[in-house]
Amino acid sequence: MIQQLFGFLSYYIPELICIVLMTTLLVLEALVKEEHGNRGKIIGYALALLSITLIFLFKNLGEAPVYIFHNAITIDPFSTLVKIIMVLGTMGAIFLSYSSKDIYTNLKSEFAIMAVGVLIGGMLLASANNMLTLYLGIETLSILSYVLASFKRDESTSTEAGMKYALYGGLSAGVALYGISHLYGVLGSIQFVDMITKLPGLEGTNLAIVMVSFIFFFVGLGYKISVFPFHMWTPDVYQGSPIPVTAFFAIVPKMAGLAALVRVSFIFFDGGSLLAVSWTGLMLLISAMTMTVGNVTAIGQNSVKRLLAFSSIGHVGLMILGIVTLNKAGVQAILFYGIVYMFMTLIAFYITSHLSDMYGTDSYDVFKGLIYKHPGMALIMAAVLFSLAGMPPFSGFVAKFNIFSVIIEKKLYGIALVAAINSVIALYYYMKLAKTMIFDQADGDVKVTGFTPVNQAVIVALFIPVLFLGIFWEKVMTISGNASLFIK
């Protein structure tokens, strides 16, 4: 028994490292004196341990899937790849928090603690194999996110963002939990493997209860990835939070929620039953609405943070299309999209953060004539905007193309048309920002300063995948293809 438990723990090393990291950070934070140099060391320590986590995750990537801790958790290549994306996103956000003025100097190491905590919740959610771990994952993710959103605690906008997040989050988690309770009652267990055995034999009232409960359950996950009816909080929270937190929210909770949604869809709705058909129908509808609402609302924005919030809603809408087909190629497309999306979002937020630190606002005006002030930065930002819009030769194009090819293969032409129209709308508002950067005249001739070589190097390093995955995508495609193989 004990031996078996230790055997399980060997699969759980990445999470264990993160837990150790979080606790040691708490202790260090209390012990170390409040000087800026010490904060830097703490952040360096966090980044180092996260890199070790990454190494162990890469090692796990090739292993066969296992169920550990009495079927509570699955470690398979799919969850491992999602965790790699999340760890990279966390490292990016923590690095950004160190140089950003949006995070108070004495809170920089606390940001790392909270971010690692959210990461642990996300890892739990990505590999959840029963309703309890799934719920705990959502809540670990959410509760720490509320704190992160209100991190600029002297400003009313940030506090308001945290409060809105907490209220919407509490409501949706409660509704999801109510759905889960009825699922447990009808299906007789909280283990996914036991629940699916009861699904085919359902009739009459029980089937109706299960259908409604699944919709309730979807509220909780849909809120985390901010799909259409539950997206209202996203722009407000993204705008009110400090920029490193916004960058973090755009990546880690979204990827974790998507992973859980993929797993639940594949486990419960495999096959052509009435339940499965209604679920994929719901996904189609939600995806179309999410894309349209996200992209159309993004047009009129004047704050870049809000723009990126709406654009992330649009991207999630597109990613959900990979679930609709319920096949391996769909998951592969989602994973590839996730990897590319992570790099693009990080760069966009790095540059926005730097400009907003300089000018004290994140409106479009700070991007005016950026090409004259800092040509390199403007070119990279323009390339990332092209990539976000899905233009070749950047990686965003390949990611979008995969999703399109998956849905067209399933002969879902209607939704493909909606997605195509949305791509055009998205192109319009991304190009509006690119035009502001390149063709508009700058308000003054103040050069962009304080952009250290380290920051430049990091942005270039993040930019390399965005550029090269658009041309040499096969390797990463194979990795995400292998990761989608083992999903049940």
Added chain:
Amino acid sequence: MMSLGSYLIISLILFVIGLVVMLSRKNIVAILLGIELILNAAALNFVAYSRYVTNNLDGHIFSLFIIVVAAAEAAVGLAIVIRFFQIKETIHIDEATQLRN
């Protein structure tokens, strides 16, 4: 003799009250109370199903976890509300209108 049905009806009533409180009250503390009602409705469901239908301990364990998580959520929620009160000197939800289109 209480049956499963009565528990389910009570939990449904709790759930609906929670929703109505959340949607209609303007006081943020009252809205947090609404969340607690919804969570308790779910916890009651779990225990009732566990006792009458499934005859395993999953439901009991789940409801214990719900209590723990609800406490954590309330702690964080109240801390943020206190911060909001210190800045705005009100806990009226209509005052939270700074972030908008």
